[in-house]
Amino acid sequence: MLDLTVVILTKDESLHIARCIELIKSLTSNIILIDCHSTDGTQAIARSMGATVIEHEWPGNQAAQFNWALDNIKIDSEWILRLDADEYLLPELIDEIKERLPKIPVDVNGIVFKRRHIFMDRWMKGGIYPVKMLRMFRNGHACYEQRMMDEHLKLLKGGSIEFENDFCDHNLNNISWFCKKHIDYAIREAAEMLNTEYNLSGNAEIESGLDEQACKKHKLKQAYIKKPLFWRSFAYFTYRYFFKGAWRDGREGFLFAFLQGWWYRTLVDAKIFEIKKKCGNDTDKIKNHLKEEYGITL
Template identity: 70%
Template structure:
């Protein structure tokens, strides 16, 4: 087994957790499941695959939950991997890990993988593939940045290297679940977009420590935040569907790009529009509405 610990955050992941653990048990020395009091038997399934399960109350976002794990688990391995319960590594990436990880030179403290989105059991080759994301890092050399949305693992020192192969984001829930998830995400995304526009939180950003693609994505998001409401969501859909080739993925590609690339982005803009109607450009009023109506503090 590799000198590597895997951390998985869960809440009612009965549909996915066995598949994920079957994957990581092929290479990880230790697997922790940080559960938030699941009621569907996730914990029992995880223990049956020899994962160590710890319960921890949800602190409000994934970044805080993952950083709690980094601070409180007794991790003795050289490397740590973050993976979600609905994700798994392809066999080619497992082989690449086994081949390369033991000999990575000092100073390389993060590893970037390609992420595939599998939607309705079909690989979304067009639109946004490949998403490059840092998911493995040396112990004590990285944290998860504290953001409402689009949080990334960031290195505290050292450099990253890219691996060639893919892991998959393959959720097995239905489209209603997929839409509800994006409804829940939309107010957090709206709050972050307002923060980008007005600089409300005045928090110290960590963009200098992001991987190359994550940094490029963050810059694009900042540029997107300056574009007109509603126009930008439509332009983004057209860009992903036509210019980036989402149309090549058939009906599944249309549904995926429509929901994630237009409907969701338009819903975010609608919530921003609603908040601005109430508050104008008054940042203190915006902060108050976000806190009192949505429980989001900036």
């Protein structure tokens, strides 16, 4: 077993949690769930598979929940791996971790993996693959940046390296669940984009310590924000579907690019349009509106 702890954030993940744990058990027995009061049997499944379950109220976003775990849970291992319940490591990545982790140079504190999206049981090879994410780090050397959406782990010191093989984001819920999730995401994404545009929080700059793709993604989003409402969501879909090759992934590829790339981004723009109609460019009004209407404090 490796000197590694896996931390998984959960809320009603009985559909996924057994798969996630089963595929990481060969790496470590130190598996911790930070669970937000699941009622569907998630906790019992995890405990039956040897995981430790700690309940903690949802603080509003994944970054805050994971940072709470780092600050409050005793973790003795050298390395920490962060996973979602609907994610899993491919066998090739598991073998690579077993082989390479004990040999990592002391000046390397983070490891970047490639994430592949499995949508409607099909690998989305076009559009956005590969998404490269810092997901493994030396204990005490990383935390999440403070964002409501699209948050990334950042290194506090030291460098990172990239592994060759993939992990998967493979949610087994239906399309209705997928759409509802993105409806819930839309107001947080809108608030994040308004914060970037107007610096509502006073601290909207890109944080240091992020890996290369995370920095690039944030810079692209800053450029995206400057483009006209609604037109930009269509342009983003066109780029993903035609130029990045999502069309090669069949009907599933069209649905994934359309729902996540055009429909969702249009919904975010609709939220921004609605807020600006009520508040104009008055930053105080925007902040008060977000707090009173959606419970979002910046």
